[in-house]
Amino acid sequence: LAWELILPGMGPFDPESPLIFMPGALVGTPAPSSGRVIVCGLSPQAYPYEWYTRSSLGGHWGAMLRFAGYDGLVVTGRALRPVYLCIDDERVEFRDAGVGRQDGSLWGRGLIETQLILREELGADWRVLGIGPAGENRCRYAVVATGTESAAGQGGFAAVMGSKRLKAI
DSSP states (O other), rough: OOOHHHHTTTTTTSSSOOEEEEETTTTSSSSTTOEEEEEEEEEGGGGTTTTEEEEEEOOHHHHHHHTTOOSSSSEEESSSSSSEEEEEEEEEEEEEEESTTOOOSSSTHHHHHHHHHHHHHHOTTTEEOOOOOHTTTTTTTTTETTOOOEEOOSSOOHHHHTTTTTTEE
């Protein structure tokens, strides 16, 4: 996917720069130590010579993506305003994460608070992968996290999500 989607001269903050989430082949199975998700794309952390790299995270988010019927996720483009991506099996939609929300903006909130708000809104069995203010402000080493124990800490991919105005998935 990276060979096909990353074009020469593209930077990590370009709208069409892909951010790729790929659960491992055995994610969602009873196989031991198989719950990792690779997050990859062009890394802003490698500044000034940005290159393709990857990071990984654990937790239940990858298994839930698989249980929804997806082997991976590629995010391109840039939203006009802050959004989060809601995946409910075959129903996939971008929802408002900005000031238009009834319970207030998710944009500007920390990782844990964002996850708690979305799990309260969607249900306790939902898993949320998100970014905090560092990612929103394109901090080149910001992390993408799920739960309180698992983060993709290498690559600065939260800054890429922030550049796409994508608060959470």
